[in-house]
Every structure is written in structure tokens, then in C-alpha cells.
Amino acid sequence: MTSNPSAQIHGSSSELSLDAIDLQDRCELSNRTGMDSETLKRAFLNNLFYVQGKFPALATTNDYYMALAYTVRDRLLQRWINTAATYTELGSRTVAYFSAEFLMGPHLGNNLINLGIYDQVEQGMAELGLSLDELQEEEEEPGLGNGGLGRLAACYLDSLATLDIPSLGYGIRYEFGIFDQDIRDGWQVERTDKWLSAGNPWEIARPEWSVEIKLGGHTEHYTDDHGNYRSRWVPDQVVKGIPYDTPILGYQTNTANTLRLWTAEAPESFDFRSFNSGDYLGAVYEKMISENISKVLYPNDDSSQGKQLRLTQQFFFVSCSLQDMIRILHGQNLPLENFHKKFAVQLNDTHPAISVVELMRLLIDHHQMDWEQAWTITHQTFAYTNHTLLPEALERWPIELFGSLLPRHLELIYEINQRFLDEVRIKFPDDEERMIRMSLIDESGERYVRMAHLACVGSHAINGVAALHTELLQKDVLRDFYEMYPHKFTNKTNGVTPRRFMVLSNSQLSKLITSKIGDSWIKNLKELQQLEQFVDDAGFQVEWRRIKQHSKTELATYIQNNNNITVDPDSLFDIQAKRFHEYKRQHLSLLHIVTLYNRIKANPDIEITPRTFIFGGKAAPGYFMAKLIIKLINSVGNVVNRDPDVRGRLKVVFLKDYNVKLAQRIYPAADLSEQISTAGKEASGTGNMKFALNGALTIGTLDGANVEIREEVGEENFFLFGLTTEEVYHKRAHGYRSRDYYHTNAELKLAIDRIASGFFSQGDAELFRPLVDDLLNQDQYFLFADYASYIACQDQVAAVYKDQTKWTRMSILNAARMGKFSSDRSIEDYCRDIWKVEPVNVELRQC
Ligand code: NBG
Numbered sequence: 136m137t138s139n140p141s142a143q144i145h146g147s148s149s150e151l152s153l154d155a156i157d158l159q160d161r162c163e164l165s166n167r168t169g170m171d172s173e174t175l176k177r178a179f180l181n182n183l184f185y186v187q188g189k190f191p192a193l194a195t196t197n198d199y200y201m202a203l204a205y206t207v208r209d210r211l212l213q214r215w216i217n218t219a220a221t222y223t224e225l226g227s228r229t230v231a232y233f234s235a236e237f238l239m240g241p242h243l244g245n246n247l248i249n250l251g252i253y254d255q256v257e258q259g260m261a262e263l264g265l266s267l268d269e270l271q272e273e274e275e276e277p278g279l280g281n282g283g284l285g286r287l288a289a290c291y292l293d294s295l296a297t298l299d300i301p302s303l304g305y306g307i308r309y310e311f312g313i314f315d316q317d318i319r320d321g322w323q324v325e326r327t328d329k330w331l332s333a334g335n336p337w338e339i340a341r342p343e344w345s346v347e348i349k350l351g352g353h354t355e356h357y358t359d360d361h362g363n364y365r366s367r368w369v370p371d372q373v374v375k376g377i378p379y380d381t382p383i384l385g386y387q388t389n390t391a392n393t394l395r396l397w398t399a400e401a402p403e404s405f406d407f408r409s410f411n412s413g414d415y416l417g418a419v420y421e422k423m424i425s426e427n428i429s430k431v432l433y434p435n436d437d438s439s440q441g442k443q444l445r446l447t448q449q450f451f452f453v454s455c456s457l458q459d460m461i462r463i464l465h466g467q468n469l470p471l472e473n474f475h476k477k478f479a480v481q482l483n484d485t486h487p488a489i490s491v492v493e494l495m496r497l498l499i500d501h502h503q504m505d506w507e508q509a510w511t512i513t514h515q516t517f518a519y520t521n522h523t524l525l526p527e528a529l530e531r532w533p534i535e536l537f538g539s540l541l542p543r544h545l546e547l548i549y550e551i552n553q554r555f556l557d558e559v560r561i562k563f564p565d566d567e568e569r570m571i572r573m574s575l576i577d578e579s580g581e582r583y584v585r586m587a588h589l590a591c592v593g594s595h596a597i598n599g600v601a602a603l604h605t606e607l608l609q610k611d612v613l614r615d616f617y618e619m620y621p622h623k624f625t626n627k628t629n630g631v632t633p634r635r636f637m638v639l640s641n642s643q644l645s646k647l648i649t650s651k652i653g654d655s656w657i658k659n660l661k662e663l664q665q666l667e668q669f670v671d672d673a674g675f676q677v678e679w680r681r682i683k684q685h686s687k688t689e690l691a692t693y694i695q696n697n698n699n700i701t702v703d704p705d706s707l708f709d710i711q712a713k714r715f716h717e718y719k720r721q722h723l724s725l726l727h728i729v730t731l732y733n734r735i736k737a738n739p740d741i742e743i744t745p746r747t748f749i750f751g752g753k754a755a756p757g758y759f760m761a762k763l764i765i766k767l768i769n770s771v772g773n774v775v776n777r778d779p780d781v782r783g784r785l786k787v788v789f790l791k792d793y794n795v796k797l798a799q800r801i802y803p804a805a806d807l808s809e810q811i812s813t814a815g816k817e818a819s820g821t822g823n824m825k826f827a828l829n830g831a832l833t834i835g836t837l838d839g840a841n842v843e844i845r846e847e848v849g850e851e852n853f854f855l856f857g858l859t860t861e862e863v864y865h866k867r868a869h870g871y872r873s874r875d876y877y878h879t880n881a882e883l884k885l886a887i888d889r890i891a892s893g894f895f896s897q898g899d900a901e902l903f904r905p906l907v908d909d910l911l912n913q914d915q916y917f918l919f920a921d922y923a924s925y926i927a928c929q930d931q932v933a934a935v936y937k938d939q940t941k942w943t944r945m946s947i948l949n950a951a952r953m954g955k956f957s958s959d960r961s962i963e964d965y966c967r968d969i970w971k972v973e974p975v976n977v978e979l980r981q982c
Pocket residue numbers: 282283284287436437438484522523528600629817818819820821839
């Protein structure tokens with residue numbers, strides 16, 4: 136063991152070795168590391184007294200939660216330190232996952248599962264008269280992400296640690312994460328998320344590893360001592376980045392990796408000169424401006440706004456992270472020339488794409504490397520994951536804005552572009568159009584820097600997140616780059632962690648599965664396949680159904696308490712939970728609800744499979760149409776839920792403030808998972824995987840990972856409807872007219888007319904007009920074209936649900952065949968094909 140156990144993360148040098156800690160001292164530590172119920176209880180009380188400074192009569196639930204969190208954290212730290220020591224000693228190749236978002240969800244439950252002490256702790260707390268469920272409820276989840284992209288990053292960190300891959304997650308420690316969603320009068324209202332207000336026991340600040348970043352100003356040119364022409368960046372602002380580390384423990388392993396998030400601060404937080412001259416506000420101005428950088432997460436999903444603060448955030452965390460990595464490299468006495476050998480950096484979408492230029496700048500300007508070598512290192516370091524096909528989500532920055540914030544980077548981009556276009560010219564002579572299309576600079580109107588192009592040029596690997604998505608990237612969005620660099624492209628289908636989304640959130644189902652096939656499925660999800668042998672076992676089916684029913688009853692209670700709506704756990708729970716976006720088509724599901732309602736109104740005695748429609752999800756605060764769809768769901772719910780003709784056979788529920796915590800309640804309780812985006816729009820989806828893993832059947836289009844889910848579970852166990860991507864392209868090219876569908880489908884017409892007439896809005900025919908008009912005149916997401924096929928498919932769903940044996944069989948087969956969609960499989964694919972990194976075993980020393 137080396138003398139400095141934590142140099143991998145810390146990089147400082149000290150003479151004190153772990154082995155030097157006196158053995159007796161180490162055993163004193165057992166209070167901090169013991170895993171039996173008695174020690175855990177003792178440690179918990181100890182933390183209540185000596186960390187929280189409370190005793191039971193005065194302690195709040197939060198005090199208890201904190202005391203337990205610190206108890207768990209101690210166990211993490213022991214593994215974390217051993218992990219860092221091992222990596223440092225071996226100089227292990229390390230994955231750095233760069234992401235503007237990490238949607239981690241609550242830490243407590245997950246850490247208990249991964250440590251393997253969930254049951255002990257639950258029992259220990261019960262003996263002290265406390266409920267572990269309640270303590271978990273107390274945790275404010277870090278909502279440092281918008282949706283799928285951020286949650287994927289979190290699943291990947293779990294899998295990296297579980298697979299013993301040395302890795303660091305790098306991102307931003309937003310003071311305010313994704314807003315909390317309230318519903319008032321059916322409308323979404325945003326409230327500030329204050330996740331840090333009660334303190335965060337899972338992180339450790341590391342101010343000693345702060346770095347400085349520059350912003351703004353101009354560049355100067357000079358000739359260096361060796362006669363080389365060089366550039367120097369003279370910034371007009373300097374900001375400090377302070378790292379906060381959170382240990383990320385793998386499942387049943389000693390590996391605890393690091394999530395390192397940066398907070399921005401002014402280098403000098405108080406300007407005494409201004410203060411002394413009487414300028415009180417000026418004295419704190421710089422501090423305020425600097426701290427703004429990490430203040431708030433941009434609440435947009437699948438869209439880009441081109442705001443200066445956003446570019447500043449991106450550059451901030453990327454520059455901090457790269458400087459940090461160079462420090463680690465130096466700490467391990469590795470030469471800078473080995474940067475790409477030590478680190479594999481994954482760019483989670485284009486948000487961190489500026490790192491391509493920042494690494495070039497650090498190597499060339501700070502370390503005097505020549506261009507060719509710097510480019511080789513840079514290009515071999517980075518790999519880029521694309522997460523979207525939507526044109527509005529492809530990031531580009533106006534040249535003016537870019538140059539005023541990052542003048543040196545703009546120079547470097549011009550240079551990279553020139554060299555790149557020379558390459559294009561040689562490969563495709565006399566193809567001026569291609570050069571214009573591929574340039575890093577969009578010059579068709581106002582000039583922009585195209586971040587996806589920069590990411591493609593600066594990376595050695597490019598991937599999409601589902602087979603169809605990668606194919607469409609190659610054929611369409613990134614076609615020129617595919618033709619230029621076919622070898623760079625691969626597909627890496629997304630995955631989800633079964634630890635959080637089964638073991639933790641659906642413990643009953645997990646235990647049933649384990650009782651049948653043992654517990655190795657948790658680390659090797661393909662083993663779920665063994666469940667197929669029980670698919671016709673009546674006893675197993677009964678148990679499977681009982682557990683689903685139990686989860687539905689729990690969700691029904693939650694709905695009663697939160698929405699004051701009574702729902703029947705025997706009804707079909709039909710759920711769509713995800714961000715609100717027109718392409719995801721929550722309003723297509725609404726058209727189905729209104730259609731069923733109309734059928735009942737026309738014939739109150741009609742035979743109908745009782746359903747509870749449950750929606751959850753946030754809309755970007757500036758996205759009017761998405762917010763109007765939320766309002767419409769609540770308006771339809773208000774009418775349908777109360778109409779005596781319905782006799783409770785249909786219920787519509789909007790669950791507010793959808794987040795990871797709520798998702799964990801929802802997935803286990805779903806019978807039907809709605810994955811109904813317009814084909815060719817959803818890059819992958821990951822909710823689709825979590826639902827199916829928990830035994831929900833999917834109704835879906837051939838979009839994103841739905842295609843692969845259907846392949847795995849079998850077409851007879853998947854409710855397919857709708858146009859294919861090709862059909863959508865074809866219709867669009869040949870003049871799609873949604874109105875034709877409206878005029879020829881009586882049920883569709885009635886549904887639209889009812890919404891338009893004000894039936895669901897107390898006679899107000901204006902309220903939903905923007906939505907109705909859009910559907911009648913534009914319908915760019917083809918709701919009307921898919922309506923008939925969707926309704927027919929839903930009728931089939933209703934029929935199958937009546938046959939509970941058949942439904943249960945399909946449900947079991949769905950779960951049993953989800954092995955491919957573990958994030959462990961995704962991470963293994965990345966490790967093998969892109970990162971070329973191997974697992975490192977971490978031994979735990981005594982205590
Ligand atoms: C989202 C896609 C999803 C996908 C996740 C994770 C963005 C930009 N993209 O389909 O919309 O599952 O990324 O890959 O948020």
C-alpha cells in the first residue's frame with residue numbers, strides 16, 4: 136500500500152500511512168464500520184449525540200435521518216478510502232463521466248442495499264421505535280437533472296462501481312436543482328428546489344483541491360523563448376471551483392467511486408477596497424456574479440436555449456474537471472503525455488463538448504505541447520454520446536456570445552475547423568456543399584458554433600443510445616460524419632440499474648424472484664430468464680399478482696392522500712410518467728381517455744374494463760404547450776372522475792412533482808406502460824425499461840429502445856401500434872394533413888370537438904384552442920395519424936386484461952426477458968468497445 140491512500144482523489148502527499156494507524160485505534164473504528172444490527176444501533180445513537188447534538192426527546196425526524204445517514208456514510212468512507220488507495224497504487228486507467236446532469240435520487244436506501252445492510256438497519260431502527268421508511272422519506276433528493284439523460288448518468292455510476300471500474304463522475308453542484316412542481320387550478324406552478332437547506336450528509340467538501348477558471352477578456356499573441364508563435368488568454372474574470380465529493384458504492388463490492396461536483400465561488404469573496412470606499416453592494420458583487428454559475432439547473436429537457444450562463448456553466452465544470460484530472464495525473468507521477476492512457480472521458484451529450492477545446496488549450500498554452508501531440512491526446516481521450524434526434528435540442532452558440540466569453544477557445548475552434556475541413560476536402564474533393572454542412576461553424580445566417588460537430592471531430596468514438604437511434608444518426612442527423620468517420624460510430628443501448636429500480640423499490644417482487652432463482656440476477660440480470668420456467672406455475676402466478684396488487688394498493692393510498700381521489704386497485708393501472716413534451720404525446724393518451732368517456736356518455740351501460748390513468752411529469756417552465764397539456768389532463772380528470780355515468784370505471788390522476796422518489800413508487804404499481812412517442816423522436820427512453828422490469832406490459836410505438844424491448848420480450852407480449860419512422864418520414868414528405876383524419880374518424884372528431892367546445896373547461900372554448908388548432912392544422916407529431924391504431928390497440932389491451940391468467944403470464948415474461956436492459960450490460964459494452972478499461976479489485980483491510 137502506498138503512503139497516500141487518497142491520492143487518486145486527493146493528490147496531496149503525506150507521510151502518514153493507513154498501516155501506521157495504531158491497531159487499537161483501528162478497532163475503535165469498528166463503531167464506524169461494523170455491520171451487525173447492534174453496532175449499527177450504537178453508531179446511530181452515537182451520531183445522534185455527537186454529530187447532531189441531540190437526544191431523543193429533542194430530536195426531529197431530520198435529526199434521526201442525519202444520524203442514520205452519517206452511520207451509513209462511515210461504512211462508505213471505509214470502502215472509499217480503500218478504493219482510492221488501490222487506484223493510486225496501481226495508477227489505474229479511469230473513466231471520467233462528464234455530465235451536466237446527475238439525477239441521483241435519494242442516497243440512503245440505495246446505499247443500504249449496496250452495503251447489504253438494509254434489513255439489519257430496518258430491524259435496528261424498529262427496535263429503537265423508528266421506521267426506516269419514514270427516515271428515507273425525510274431525505275431531500277438531489278434533483279440535479281431533468282429527466283432521462285441525468286438519470287442515465289446516475290444508473291451508469293451505480294454500474295461502474297458495481298463492475299469495479301475505476302471512475303469519476305464530474306458535474307455541477309447546482310444549489311437549486313430541478314424545480315418542485317405544484318399544481319394549482321390544474322396548472323403547473325414551479326417552486327424553487329432547496330435540496331441543500333437541511334444539509335447534505337453524503338458529500339464532503341474538498342476546498343484544498345479548488346481550481347481557478349477564467350472567463351471573458353481577450354487574447355494576446357507573443358513569440359516564446361523557442362521562437363514559437365503563441366497565444367495568451369487575458370481574462371476579465373476569474374472564478375474558483377470547489378469540489379464536493381459523494382462516494383458511489385457498488386452493489387456487494389468494496390468499490391466506492393467518486394461523484395465530484397463543482398461549486399463556483401469568487402476567489403476573494405469580499406472586496407475590501409470597495410467596502411472601505413463605501414460601496415457595500417460592490418463589495419459583494421463579484422461574489423454574487425461568480426456564485427451564479429452553479430446556482431441553478433436549466434430546467435429544459437431535449438431543447439437548448441443558447442443562454443450565456445448555460446455556456447458558462449458548461450465551461451466551468453469542464454475546465455475544473457480537466458484541471459483536476461491533470462492534478463491527479465501529476466499526483467501519480469504520470470507524464471502529461473499519458474493523459475489519454477490514464478483517462479477515458481465520456482461526453483454525456485454536447486453539454487460538456489467544450490472540453491475538447493479546453494484540453495487543447497491546457498496542453499498547448501499551459502504545458503507548451505505542440506499541436507499534433509495535443510490533438511492526438513485530446514482526440515484519444517474523448518468519446519461522445521448523442522441523446523437526441525430533435526433539431527431544437529442540438530446545441531449551437533452564437534459566435535459573438537462564444538467569443539466574448541471564451542475568446543481563446545474561439546481561436547482554437549477556428550484552427551481545429553481549418554484542419555478538419557482540409558481533411559474533408561481531401562476525402563471528398565469538390566464537394567463544397569458538404570464542407571458547408573460539416574463545418575464547426577454554421578454560416579447560413581447568424582454565425583454559430585455547432586457543438587455536436589465539435590464533439591464528433593474531437594472524439595474517437597460516437598454513439599447513439601438505442602439501435603434505431605444510432606441508425607437514424609448515421610442515416611440522417613450525423614450522416615456526413617458517419618460517411619467521414621464510419622469507424623467512430625457504434626450503438627450503446629441504454630440500461631437501468633436493477634439495484635435501485637427493483638431491489639430497493641420493489642422489494643417484494645425481488646424477494647419472490649430470489650426465492651425462485653437465487654439472487655445472482657441482481658448482478659447479472661440475464662438470469663431473470665430462469666423465471667420462464669415458472670410462467671405457467673399457478674402458485675407463482677398468484678404470488679406475482681398478489682405483489683402487483685400490493686404495490687397498486689400502496690399507490691392508491693398515496694393517491695388518496697395526495698390527490699384526494701379514490702382509485703380502485705383492481706382497475707387497470709395505465710401509467711405515463713416522464714417529462715412532458717409534445718413528441719412524447721401525453722395528449723394521445725388523453726384522446727384515448729376522452730374517447731372512452733364519450734363511449735360511456737353515449738351508452739352508460741357499455742361494458743368497459745375499469746382503468747386508472749396515472750400521469751406524472753414536469754414541463755419546462757417556458758414550454759407553453761406542454762403546460763397546457765398538463766392543464767388538460769387535470770381538466771378532463773375533474774369531469775371524468777365526478778361524472779356519475781362513469782360509475783368509477785375511469786379515473787384520471789395527475790401526480791405532482793414526479794421525481795426519482797416518486798418514480799420508485801410508480802414503476803412497481805403499473806400494469807400498462809405508455810411509451811407512445813412519434814416514431815423517430817425518442818432516442819431511447821429508459822422509463823420503458825423500468826416499467827417492463829417491474830412487470831408492466833408496454834403499449835408503444837416502434838421508437839427508441841421500444842424496438843429492442845419488443846424484440847426481447849416477444850411481439851406477442853408487447854402492444855404495438857402506430858406508424859414506423861419511415862412511414863412518418865414519408866407522410867411528412869408528401870404533405871401530411873391531420874384534418875383528413877379528423878373528418879373521417881367519428882370518434883376522433885367527437886373527442887376533439889368535446890375538448891374544443893369547452894366541455895372540460897366549464898364552457899370556456901378558448902382555453903384549449905391553441906392545442907386543438909395545432910392538432911388540426913399542424914400536428915407535427917402525427918397524433919391523428921396514429922389515433923385509430925392506438926385506440927384499436929388499447930381495446931385489445933382492455934380485452935387481454937380481463938383474462939388475468941394471460942395477463943400475468945405476459946407480465947412474467949416481460950420481466951424475465953429484460954436482462955439486456957441492465958445498465959451493467961451497457962457499461963460493459965462501453966468498457967469493451969470505447970473505454971478499453973478493466974475492472975480493478977479492491978480489498979478491504981481490517982476495521
Ligand atoms: C434523452 C432522450 C431519451 C433518452 C435519454 C438518455 C435528452 C437530451 N435526451 O430518449 O430524450 O433515454 O436521453 O439517453 O435528454
